[in-house]
Every structure is written in C-alpha cells, then in structure tokens.
Amino acid sequence: MPIEVLKVSLRGLKNALPKHLQKVDLKDLRLGGDYTDKYFQGAVVISYPLTKLGNGKAFFKTVLQESENSCSRIGTINILLFGKLAEDCEKVIHQGDTMVVAGFSLSKSASEDGRHCLQLKMPDEAGSSIYICPKSRRTAVASETVAMSVAPKYTYTPLNHLKGGTVVNLYGVVKFFKPPYVSKGTDYCSVVTIVDQSDTKLVCTLFNANTDALPKIYKNGDIVRFHRLKVQEFNGQMQGITNNGFAALTFDGTVGAPVVPRTTTKLFTFTDEDKKIVEDLRIWAARNFSNSVPAANLSSIQPQMFFDFTCQLVGKAKTDGSSYLLKVWDGTKCPFPSVKVCVKEDDLEGDRVLINQLKNLTVDVIVYDNHVQMAESLKVGSFIRMYSLHAKTQRLEEKSEVSYIQFHLHGGTGYGRGITVLPENHRDVKELKAFLESVDLREYASSESPTCQEPEDSYLTLGSCSEGYQQLSVTVLTDHQHFDVTTVNTILNSRVPQQYRIRAKLRKFEPKKLYQSVKLLCPQCNSLKEVPDVTEFDVLLQASATYPNPDLQNIPFCESVVWDLENQGSRYVTVHFVTRYELLQEPEDSLIMIEGGTVNEILRLSKKFKGIIPVKSIEENLVLLDLSVPFFWQGNIQYYGCQHCSDPKTVPSLYTLSQQKNASWEPTAIAEALGIVLLQYVFVMTFTLDDGTGALDAYLVDTGIFFQIPASEILTCNIFQENMERIMNKLQPPEANPDDLPWLECFIKSYYVRNGTAEQLSYQIFDTMIAEDV
Template sequence: MPVFIMLKKPLTGIQPDIIPISQISSGKNHGHRSVEGRVVHKGPLVSSPNYHFILKAVIEEDNSKPEERSSINIIMMGMLAKEFSDAVKVWDLVVASGFTVGKSPTARQDKRHVCNLMLSGDKAIIHVFRHSPCDLPPPSRAEMKKHSLSPMVLTTPKYTYTKLSDLVEGQLFNVYGVVLFFKPPFKSRGTDISSSLRIIDQSGQKIRCTLFSNKMETHPQIYQAGDIVRLHRVKAQSFNGYLSLINTFGFSALTFDGTMDTDKEPRTSSKTFHYTEEDRRTVTELRTWAAGQNLVSQDLGIRLANAQPKMYFNLTCQLLAKAPIDVTCSLLRVWDGTQCPHALLKVTVDANIIEGITSFSEEREKLIANVLVFDNHVQSTEHLKPGDFLRIFNVRAVPGSIKHPRLNSNQVEQSHHLSFHLHGGTTYGRGIRVLPDNCPDVQELRRIMDVVHESIEVNEPEINDSVLWHAWNTPPQSPNMVNEVSVGFKTERTCDHGLKLVSLSQLKVAKPGGYHHVKAQLQSYEPARLHRALKLFCSKCKSMQDVPDNRLVTNVFSDASKDPSPLSKPPPWSLSGKVHLPGFLQPGGDSRTLNVHLSAQLVSEGRTKELIFLTGCTPDEACHLAATYANVIPVRPLPGDQLDFLDLRVPFLFRGSKRYYGCKQCSKGAVVREPKTNGDEALDEEKIAEVFGIHLLKFVMLLTFHLQDASGLLKVFLLREAEEFFNVSAEEAATQQEAQDRITQTLNAFCPAEGRPSQRPWLDLCLAAYRTNADNQHQDYYQITNTSTREL
C-alpha cells in the first residue's frame, strides 16, 4: 500500500535522506531522496480517464526561512491519490519518496516552489505522521503491524496550544489570547480582506497578528477589546525586530466574549469546529486572569446621551436608514434609545436614494443621529441593511464650526450642531461591525429601546409602514407583550404539569433536574442540512452513529464485488438462480444479470417469506430488486462455498424503499445453514435480524435548538420526543418526501431564513433538565419533551 499511517515520527528508519524543498530542482535526479512537509492544503479527488484518480495537495516545511520557497505542490495519480484522499488530513506531516520533478505552471500565481512533485506507480510511497498538534501516545506493536496493511482510523485530534512567550520564528502554532487592540476587517490594497489585532496571555507576552483572507467570515468575529480569540495554524515571523503571527493554509479562528459569567459558546461562521470542555476551561482561566489585570484601560463605548464635542468613541446602535452622499461619503441614520444633549446635524437627502425609512415624527427625530462615513468605509456600508445592529468604532463628535466639504449648503439645515464622523483609514481601529442578535450588548440595547418605544405614542401616520415597524420594534421584554405571528404552525404542551412559566435565565440558575415550562423564540438550529439530523441508535449499547453516506455504501459494495473467492457451486442449503435487471446495462450494452440465492427454509407461498441473497451487486441494483421482492440481503462469498454479510456499516437488508442497519458492536451476524422460523409467523425485519443474529439499529432524529428570550440564550436538544414534536416518525423521515417536507416546513415557520427576529413565533415548550458529572465537572443539559406542533 503506497500510503502508510504512523502515529508518531520515529527518529530514524523511515526515509532518512530528506532533501529540503528549497533545493529541489527539475534538472537533478532526486529518485533516491525524500521530501518532508506539513499538509497545508488538500484538494478534491478528481476522476481521470488516464489515471482513474488525480489529487493535488500542498506541503510546507515546518522550520523554513521566510525568504525560501518552503511550500510545494504535489500531484498524485492512481490509487495513491485515492488512499491519500481517504487517509490524510490537513496538518498531517508527510514524507514522500519515489517522485519525479516537473515545472509548476502556477508558481507565479501561488508563490510556491517553481517545481511540482509528481507521484504515481509502485515506487511512489507516502508515510504520514501525526504527532502535532495531535498529542497522541506512540502506537502499540499490534497497531504498528496493522499499519503495514491498512490505514488507521484516528479519533478527533487533541490540539496543543503554545504560550505566546514560547513562540519560535518560522514555526506553526495554535494559540489563545486576550484581545488588547484590533482593527475590524477592511479591504486591503490587493484582493484580500485584512484585519489585525494585538493579543496577550498569562505569560505576559504581547503579540501582533496580521490576517488576510478573501472572505469576511473567516476573520475572527471580535466586537471589543477584552474578547478572547483562539487561532489555529498561525505562523510566527519576525517583522521590524518583533515576532508577529500570520495566518497560513488551514487557518481557523474562534472568538469568545471576555466578560465574566457570560456564555462561553464561540463566535464563528464555520459550521464545524473542534471545541471541548478543555477549551471551556481555557476560556474561563483567561477571563479570570484578564479580569485581574486591568488590560483594557477604558471602555470607549458610550451612548449618544453622553457624546460631547471633539470626543472619539465606539457607538453601538441600530441602523434605521442609509443613503449615498457621493462616491466618498455615505450617510447612516442610527439610534441607540437615548437622546444626545446637543443639537445634531440635519442632512437633507432625496427620498428616492434612501434605503430604509424616509421620514419620522418630530418625537422620533430627536433620538436619531446622522453618522457620515468617509472614504474606504463607504464600501463597508454597502452590505448593511436597515434594522441591523452595528458597532461603529472610533466615531468622532465634530462641532458645527468645522466645515463639511462633502455637503453643500442645501443639505445642511443647521449651522450650530454636533455631527458624527467615521473618518477614512483604519487608524485606532476605525471600522464598522454588524453585531448578531445574541450579542449581550444587543440584548441590552433592545431592552432600552423597548422602554423608549413604549413611551412614544404609536398613533403616528407612518407607523403603518412595514419597514418602519420592523426597524423600530425589537423583540419585547416579555413573551406576553407579543402578538403571535401566523406562520402556519404552533407548539403546544401535551403534559399535565402545573408549572409557571420561567425565563431562560431563571432556568439556568434553577436546581438541576425536573421539568420546566418556557416561552421562547427559536434563534437557530443544527444541523443546517436536515438529513444529518437522522441518526442510527442501538438500544443495547446506547451508541449513536451517523447514517452512512452513499459514497461509503458504494465503496463497501464495490469491495465485496471484487472478492477473490467466488462461489464454485451453490450452497447445499439454498436454491440458485439468476435475476434479469433490464434497467441496468453493462458497458457492452447487455442487460445486467445477477446471481441470487434463495433460502430453501424460508421460501413459502407468501412473498413476505422470500429471502433474496445477492452477490456482486451494487446498492442501486439492491434497491431496484427490493422494489419487486420483499427481502433483499446483499452478501459476499466465503471460501468453502459459504456466504457472509457485508460490512455492517452498510444496510444488511433492503425492503421496498427502506434500508435496515445492524449494530456492528452488538451483532454476531452469520448466514446460518438452517434458519429456524415458525411457518405461520410473519417474516418482518425484526424476525430476519433475530434469525441471523443481528441487533437492529433504530432511526432517530437529533437536533440542537438555540432558544432566546429577553433574558438570554439557551441550548436545548430534541431527541427522544422529536417524533412527537414533528408528528413524523424517524423511519418515515428517512424514506418519505412528505415526512421530510413537514419537518422542513415546521422549522422554516419557527426560524425563517429571512425576516426580523420579531417575526418569529413564540414557542410554548416543556423542558426536561438533567445534570451529568464527567471528569468531575458538572454540566447541565436540557431536552424538549411533552411538546407537539400542529398546523394553524
């Protein structure tokens, strides 16, 4: 096998003749040499008519100098590419040998080595070592012996994190740090978006980080100094005599609120990330340490009510409307629920170019501030939408005596005033950031706005404008203050508990255990791809696993069809025959013919008693045959003219459109010679599994709901009673489009992809609380129970 997986690189014995990447040349023979590097990029596996498979990857030396071409493209072909795709992960250390060298046609664009490494054929070998950042023990002798036959499947890696005082130039690291200063992402001179920050940890070392990416969402979502960041795969390099960190291939970032006693859930746009209880402890330790260090000298965030002339401050507000002034200036109309004590600049703009609310009553105008955004920040305003909550960093309060060169005399209605400017550039962290609904500052801002809104008369003529209503009305402080929005579905509790409603914050501090009634909105749910919510559950060992994807099933069936031990004759306990499948054509154009084996003991006059054993079939062929015959069982031949089940990772039984799986740990499945059955007993899937010693797995649904009310957020699970909640069984959801549509419609009604949070309905829920004690750490969990949905 050309790809060998090791858990730790030995000091000697594995391709010791390593050539540095910088010394590779197309004019030399490197046939006896090897190259070592970290996998920093792995491309997709591509089919090719000549080599069957092709895969491109990039490796980089760990201890390379910045001026050297330390990264190089490697091109793999044939089964080597297939095995590399299946077994190797980004960040693995690899040693490649048996390669040829060719010129890289993309060296000028990707800034990598001028050569490519080409690996194909029997001489090409790749050894893979996983020792950093995975902190794993050395393999046993049995594991080492196993590695020579097949790759080892590793568990989720345990990442190691380096103190900022221990960084070494030229190497890659994972780090945690408290943000001392940051610049929100901004468009750089090139094609990338740039951001920078300065962090510190318990070692006392301060490090600057410079990050580049062509996507805004890959940058850390930092809202204020004092936040905590986790950075994976950053490289230390020297700049002007000081160490700094830059992002590399595979870079990822998580951000946490640095305030004590707040939620430890990370901010990230990634749908998948590695986050454990150890990470939670690290965040808690950094919060505690930072709280006693007085790291942030002063809080620059103030309300409009406290703004004074010539002051620089950070403004947290809600956007009501925006309009372009010219190509270098834009107008943002915002409010934060407070009134500035100074007369504010009034700007007249053509209503046709305003996005959002065009006019307000005199009472509301007193609460609105006009912020003029200049130069490079104009581009940042293009994606802003009325109703968004913003944090505008380093706003300047400008007295009216200062001239506004971008405004003409017709636009300025007041000479003595206070105006707010966001000047161009990124000095002192100038920029604009959209805040999510679950941000604590947004929650506080909403509470202030609710009080203000209740105090303003609502019989104004423009209140009927739907845009105005949604921009000004934030979710109420109490669920009882909202009018239910008719969205097609509603929840109702099916229990008989006589419990009072509690808020989510009250639930968090309540005694563990018991049942609780809440009324909340669904902020988000996971998984986003609902087919991943289907799981397979074993009632015996209590394990839960994902439903295997089509790629895995196809590979297992394909491997079984290549078995080198075909049946020389039918088993003595079966009847042999052939089945014609006109819907499947061989490459020559002939119809497909499959070998089948019918169990003599279980064949009767009723079709429900037929057992069809198939050898050498594909999943599609098994499904096609299951539409006609009741029980189709794919098998593989064994020496001695016997049959055996395929790998239990795939369905062992096909019945109509349904597939049935067995627990690999709890089953002792075998195709027995004389299965014992009662002649009058119906042969259903449970009986078939019992006859052959297979413990059936049951389809279940598992979803995570993020609930919110005015008091905060809460993560709850929907598992045991998901079928009652959706009025759909998990088995139906696995096979029936109608059932899948109902689940999708229900979730879309409770958590629409578009629209304001105020449009989401309030859900009446019964929650069961319980506590676990893992590693001497108490953890509270909540599950939805005794709750069902119905159409309105």
Template structure:
C-alpha cells in the first residue's frame, strides 16, 4: 500500500470511457481539511448525511503541500466511525481509500478495511490521534508528517484569520456562527424539533428568548439559579439533526456548526399562549440540511477548546454555587430549641486557607460593600442553629441542586416492611444467580431466617462474590445486620414480574454503616449488573451509575451568628463546611466519633451559657451574594468559605468512616 500524493491524482485521469466511474488503486492519504468560499459563509468542508441504505456519508475536501484539493466521500454505518473533524485545519490520515473519476473530477472513497485518524492542526499542539478504533498504527514517521503538514498550513493562506466559533458574549443578531458549549438540559418540542439548553460561561449582550417546556419532558435540570439562567441559550434543533440531539446527554461538550441567530419569537415553537412576542429577543436555530457544514459534533474532554471552556465556566461556578442557596426552605430550617452537646469542650481557633490579599474589615463595613466580593473579618460566634447535629445533615443533588432532609428510620423501616411482605412472582435477570443467606435470629429456639439474594455472575467469576449482593425480603434491621459481612448490599423487591429497586425514599445501597440515597427527580433507576472490568473496588459511584441512580451527597448546613464590636451578622456554613470541621458529612452521617468531633468544636466556639468574653476570636473568610425569597424580594446572604477550625494536637483524631 503506497502513500498517496494528492497531486498524483490528476496524472491518473487518463482513462476515458463511457463507463461512468473509473476505479483506480488503493491508497493511504494524509491531508489537511480545507475550506472553500461559499455564498455568505466559509466553513469546514465536512458534511455528514444519512443515505438511503442507512449508511452515513461524510464529505471532506482536503489538501497538502501539492496545493491540490481533493474531495473524500466516506460511507460508514456508525457516526462514531467517521472522521472526528473539529475545525478547519485539522489533519486527517485515511487508510485504504480508492480513487475514482466522475465527470473528469477525481475523488476518494473509503474501501474495505478503511480506517481514519485525525489530529489537531495547530502548530505546537499535542499530537494525539482522534479515533473510535483501539487498533491503529502510529509511528515516528506519522508524527513527523503531521508536524510537516502543520508547519506548511501555518505558512499558507489556507485557514481563515478568525475562527467561526465565537462565544455567546460576541453573538450578533442575524448572523451565522459556530458555538462551542456544554449541554445543560434538553426537551422535545415536536417530532421535528428538539430544544437544547446550553451555556459557555459567557453572557450574551442581547436578551435571549425563553422557550417554555413541561418539566416532566426535560432531561436534565428543569430550572437553574437566576444568575445561571442569564447565561443559558435555548437552541432549537430541526429535522435531520434531531436524531443526533436526542442522543446527547446533559453535561456533554459540543461544537454546533452554522448556528443561526434570529431576533423575535413569533415562529418559535414551545411558547405559551400568554407569552408575548419579544421582537428584540434572540432565538438560536440549527436548521435542517448539511450546507455550510451545518451539524453537531461532540467534543472529548481532553480537547483544548473544552479545556478553555471549562476554565471560563469555573470562573462563574463559585458564585453560582452560592446562588444555589436561593431555596427558601434553606432559609427557614432553623427552629430547633438549643440543646447542650455532650462531651468535654476543647479550645479551638480558626485560620483562613484562602490566598486573598486584603485587609481585615468589620461586620458593619461588610454590610455596606458590593456583592460578589470576598471579605476577611475577625469575629466571635454568638449563636448557631441547629443545635442537634442530625438536623444539620442534608442530602444534596448536584444535578438539580435540590436539598432534602435525610429520611427518618420510621419511614425507611415502613418501606422495607412493605417490600418484604410482597411475595409477587418475578423473573430474575439473566445475569443474576439466585440463592439465599441464613440470618441468625435473636429468639432462642427460633430457626435461622433465610433471605433471598441475587449475585452477579461476572463478579462471581472474578472471585468478588461478597462485593455486591441484591437482597430481597429483608427488613431494615436485617439489612443492617448483613451489611457487616458484605461490601455492597442493594435492597430489591418484586414488581410487575421484575426485580426492581425500593422506593428511593429509602437507601438504595448499604456499605457497612453507611447508607446512600438517590434523587427521585433525576434518577432512571433499574436493576442492572455493574461492570467489574478494570475496576479494583466497587464503590457507591459505580453501583449508582450501573443502577441509573443519581447519587445524593451528604452535606452539612448550618446558620451561624457572628459578632464583633461593630455589628452582628448571620452567615451560612455549607459549601466549605467539611473543610471547616475537617470532617466529611458522609462520615458524620455514620460515625459517632465524627459527630462528637463536630459537637465538641461548636461547643468550644460557642459554649452554652458562656459569656462572649469566654469565646475565641475567629479569623473568617466570607462571601456575599443575593437570593430571591418566596415573595420575590431580594435578600443578601453571606457564606463562610476557605476557613478551617484548628484544634490543639491532643484533641485531633481521625473520624472512623465505618
């Protein structure tokens, strides 16, 4: 197989015949994805369309140092087998293509055994192959050829001086552009249109159109904080692009090509009857067809453009995390009467772990400052709520940003009792091996209780029998008793002739003394076999992913009242609570030692019945932000951040996570 020089193609066009196509030899080709001038636009000359025989066809135009252009038609059944072209100037290496002549024009077509690898065409960029195949040859000669093509392309007037990809902050009405973004949510509008809610961490200078859809048809969060909503663009995807959009998952990074910006909402689907026409609001359309390279491309996490996108998003994320608190329920959970914590008090202090270079301020000065800034203060703890630790523990969903109470044992016990009394027949999954375990009873003379279990055949084959069991018919107490002997226990029941998980108000997983919960709103729960391939330890994240459960995170949420010589101030302790106490919320939910550590810390910072003179002065880092309460009124809130409690060495201990 010889390397194909694009210039040699013209020399081979000597065969003239009445036959419409003339097949020539097989070649390997390296070239640069080129662009051509088209009416109203310049774009990558790659189009992917679906053919009558259900194959997808990509159409590329490439060039090399010969300054000859050649068209490549690539037919593949799966989209992932097509070239991963991200932008004009990418370098493509194709293995086993055949040349053909049609109307005196030569083109290349993939042949049997075809494979393709693409590279970033930027000089100095990493030479990392993009391919869906795990089997490809790439040696030093290939690397040298890529660098040669990069250097040559940078010296030519091949590439547009400005990328067609622009951020939302630079969007102008009545224009076409490429957008690199992240999907936050999606929802079907009708059979020919789907809504994508995306952002890139920047804010469009023009008002954007709001498209109303039902929350129950939305995949991903149905609402966001007010600050984040201002950064979200609603994109309406039409016709042949709908299938691709349906396969996208919230969180995916995309480049959308040839996106159209149109002012006005009169033609936009998904508007409520009460929503007026907003003539100055911008709507984003991805029209049907593949002209001008129009389409959607999923970008990998290691793509340089994605890394830059993440950097921009991270600049917004900290402020947005604070705005997640604009749930009025979080502002109204403080009604527990004081209760003295058990245990001997210890002397504590705090230190700031941030790198902010600023002078100490007073609480009264802080209240007069602008929002969004970080402040350093020195104050004492006057009071805190709640006094009972179990009321400070919450369950938080990072996907829909909801926060909920940890279900009490009476509720969980009732769910287990109902499930254990259900004897409906069912079919075990084909991958499950059924058996039973005997559990000793506390009553003398009473025989052991046999509980039904289901094991993964894959895990058994790898000698990991005790690493995961699906337990059926057990009470809450029996499940906790068995959890000491198995690393992961998933309670299940029979429903509709199938094995299903319990209601997600109950824990979906037991790991020792720890219990794990799932979000009802964001989970698509089903009993599936976790894959153990390449996995050393099966943990809660692997189990949750296999079961389609959105894992809820344990968090600590407290309200503290600070005081100095000038004023008092109520602040929240949430996002940085774990680093503040040097204890994880997950450990605090299961370990008595971790619970005692937090109680002793708070008792030291704010002794019950003690005078203010007995309380230590704390160096605290605070940030201010604004939320909206149930009445629509703005409210300024403050949160402790980058602050850690320092205990005397003799009182420090590692909480037992078990």
C-alpha cells in the first residue's frame, strides 16, 4: 500500500523499510538524479490544509526537517503530494511524526520561504510510497522541541504596504463580512473586509470547497490572522484572495476576552508576540470604529430595522421551494404583533410541547432563496446568529390600521446577510444559555395546539394556510426581496427606467427551438452575435500553416515540435508546449499552441490537454488568428473574442502568466494576458408575462443563472439540452389550460433602447432563477 504506518521506534525504522531502499540526504539531492531506489527521511514540522487544484485533484503540502540539520531552516524541505495519496496522508500525519518518502521526483521550489531550493513531489501513482513512524510518548518532547526550533518566524505586512502580485501574512480587524455561501461554482465563498492601525482597508474574497477551511468569523470587530494570502491589484485597489496553503486564525475582538484562536488548520504557531498583536488591535478597534449593524434582542427591535440576531432554534419547517421557516427565541418578548406562519404539524421539526410552551416568546423567521440550504441543515436546539435580519412591517388587510412585524432573512448576500451556527463555547452563547435558563417558562405556558390554532390578537397566520401561498412560484428571487409585487398594468403605465417585482404566468416564449437561444455577448459593447459553426474554420486554421520558422522553435517558455504530415501535400503542423518554470506539465494541466491544425485535430488534442490556442507565424512573432476564429479551445467549448473591443497582443505576452505560481490556464486569465475581451455564452429569449391585469414582453439574457445550466455547454451536451426542455415544459406545459400555468415570480427592469433616431421601450428579467425542484 502507498502509505504505511509503522509501529516501530526510530532506531528500528531502517530495518522496517524495504531492503532495496537507500537513504539520501538533503545535501545529495540534485535535479536530474536517479532516485528510484532512494528514500528521504525527516520529521514533520508543518502541514498545510488539504486543498483542491484547478483540475479537481487533491493537493497536500508538508514540510520535513532533516534530523542532521535540526536547528537550521535550510535543513527543511517541502513535500508535495497529489490525488488520493494526498488525501490519505493528510488523515494520518501529525506534527512530530517521522516520515519516509520513496518514489519521489524533484523540482525547483517556487516558494521563497528560506527552505531547500528543491522540493519533493509525490505523484498519485504506482511506485510512490510513504512510511510514517508516529512520535511515541518517550520521543514526544524531543519531537516537539525539534518542531519548535524550526517553527517559522512570520513577518506581518501592514495593510498600507501591500503590493500587487505578492503573497503575504497579515493581521486585521473585521469591518464587514459575508458568512460562507455557495459561490457560482462548487466552492464556498466568504467576503471579508479588514482594517488595521494604518487606517487602510482590504477586501478579501476567500474560496474553499470546505467551509471549515474559511475563517470562523462571527461578528464585525473580530480579529483575523491570514497566512499566505495572495494580493492582487484591481481598478487601482488592492484585493486579497486565497492562495495555496492559505490558513486563518480568528479571535474575539472584545477587549479583555481570552485570546483563544478559532482555527482553519490542525497545525499552527501562536506566540506571545502574536498575542500582543491581537490585544493591541482590540484596543485600537474599540477606540476607532463600532459595528454598523446593531445587534438586538426581540424586546428592543423597531419596525423596519435591520439587525444581527443571536438566538436559539426551537423549530423549523419547509414552507415552499424558495423559503424556509425557523422558530427562534432569545428569552425576551417582541413588543409588536408579529406574523405566525401556519404549517402542517407533520412538517414541523422540533419538540411540540416546548414549541407550544414558548409560543408567546418565539418569532417566526422566513429565510429566503440562497439561505434555504443553510436553514435546512440547522439542528433544532442549536444557537445561531442571523445577520441583517429585517423586521418588516406590513398591513395584511388593505383597510386595516394594524401593522404586523414579519421577520425576513432576504436572499442574496448584500449587507452581509447570512446565518452562522455559534459553537457551544462561544462567549455570547454561554451568556444567552444562562439567560434562557433564568426565564420562568410557567408564565408563558400554553396547552393549545402549536399549529394553525385560532390566532391571538397580536398574531395572524400566513404561509400554507393563506390563500396567497396556495400556488408556489417555480422561480426564486436572488435579491431585493423587500420589493413589493407590482401589477403588469401598473408597470405599463409607469415612468422609465424602473425596477419591479412581478408575479405572472408565461404565456409564450421565443425561440421555440431552444438551441437557437444561445448567443455570444460582449460585456463591454453589449453586442450579440450568433455562435459560429466550428466545422467552417478548417480553411482559416490551415491557412496559418507555413514552413516552420526555426527562430520560433526556441520561444523561451515553450518547447516546440513540428509534424510533417506525409501524403497531405507536405502539410506542416507545429505544436508549442507552454512550460512552467522551464518544466513541462502533465497533459491535463498543459497549454499548447498549434499552427496549421484542422478542426478535428484540435478537437482530438483538446480531450487530452488543458487548452489549445491556434496561432500563426508573422515575421519573428507568433500571433493569434483572426478573431472570427476561436482564440482558445478547451474540451468541447470554443472561446471567442470581441472583434470590436479587443486589442490582441502577440503570444509572448503569455510569458508573465506562465511564470505565475498559482495561475491557471482558464479562458478569462488567457484572454486578459492576450488583450482579448472575452465573449460570453448567453441564453437570449423573449418571455411574454401575464398576471391578469396585462401582458408584457421581457427579454431574458442569461449566462446560466436563470436556468442553472451553463450556456457554453448547451450546444454540446444532450443532458443539458434535455434539462432545458424539461424546464420550459414545466414553465409552459404543452396544451395546458392557461389557468393551470405555474406562477413565475421575477424581477424586471424597464429601459429605453435607441433604434436609429427612435427610442424603443424594453423590459428585461434579472436576479431570478429556476427553483431547484423544477
């Protein structure tokens, strides 16, 4: 097996290894050497969190300390593991363990960390082996001493000294944050704005497939420490993004609170010097800024306010496809009549007796859209904090003078909206639990049924017991839930431009042949063009084939090969393999450039390589082809540039990108390096929406949010085509009675489009998506 844990002492370790293996020391490592029957041995001093590379493969990095150089930083070396080998090793390795690696390869270290100039790479394939000798009680103290003696002394950069293109360590006070939410891809995202004593602000956008690897921030004013944060410049401002090995510690920002880190990694260093930095930041933050969103309890809320709310969850239930009910309390009583949502008893999760007992102390919070998934995962009894909760007022009857409070956690992540589960040892949880235990529940006890009972004077029933909710919408609003529904007749007679929330039915749509809805959109000039037929590109592609220029076979960051295709009229095809740090990558990670290839040849190569750029030789330079041809091919997808807005550069412009440590061969990065304005694949459709008061035609220009289907792949994937047909059949079932059509709730905006000398009134759908269960 590739990983084996040996239950032997260090003295007996050598005898437990395969006999053919011989030990190699750091001083003897050389690039190009043969290490087939060699092994390297060292003590684990640092392990970084398991991460995913751009191709989805697992990556794990650890640092080994050679025992012969236990007091020297140069005696440490980075070990890089990939795939299942990385996943398995991360589960069993601990600081102080002795680790033996065999079947490794060597490459130059790209990190400027003061360690050995080479690094050991362990591919996930046959021949790679790892042997681990766990530290024993007898050797634990010695192992920890070794680890501490080489623990890195980190340098922290003030926020006003940040430079683009660098990787830094820093401290800051959280001024604003968004709790982790599902991004447009598969990762979770958290946005954090931090400040420090330099009065400089830094916005950090952090991604990870595992929410536990993102900073555990619970409120503004918390202190964070970020290690290995990448800094980049955008529109003249610095931004922070996650980088390989990113790790975070978070601390309560309250002056005088214990300095206990909330960590994203198993192994970290924290010294007395670090503790002083945290305490100094606490004092500075307390004097210089306060929380912009108030934290409140139920007894202190005011109508229409937005507030952060810490509470205990006592019950929950699903209400419809785009919302979820949470029954919560904080031990105080809301001073205003509030709306109770009536649900079926079988749908309500929680202790029925307790829910009934707390009937006059709990409030019903309706959680919308992207927060539903988090609400569903919450455990009854847990302590949670909701950010930017809205105490919305509404008259439930048109002529009534009584207003009721509705508690809404609107969709989207604006203003930091979200939900976080607080740990049992959190200071606020301990205080709240103590307060809840002091509440005399007998004062609020009730023997009535907890669901759908006759409401008291300060309560009304809504939800599934309300006529307005009998027919659920098949769409979900991703923002602006505070907008009230406007009738189509009112919209048609209102001034332009405006934004509206409507509830209507889809009477018809165009085009009927759904594949015809896919277009190419320029994000700068907003021009639309049809998606070309790639089979028509052979003439343009092969026109780039010339006899290879010898001067272009030695591009500094490429290794080139010329294929002389016999029996094809002496046709030449030149392939340039782009290198990273003068090394070729695995095919699935490689970018290649091709001169003279056919469409079929490029499509075959794109199944093996990460991406392909068609080029041609002009004098002493490689340049892109005419932008009527895709400038980048990846799998079955072709990427185009706007012929009007692009300013193409020569191929050597890719050199800087090829030397960036964490750069990926993705279309957006390549387009930016080559001066290309990337055209976006979009769905362009016309929906006729009717709510009974009138009808209007609204455009849908969608990159994949509305249908939750990537427009770039609809032309090549039968499964996506079938899904889109199924969705449209649900929105407008064939031969359905108009009264039986489903309701669509969506946002539309009105605007004028100039057509020659005339202005044409148009409407467009936005911030709307199909519900998951459609």
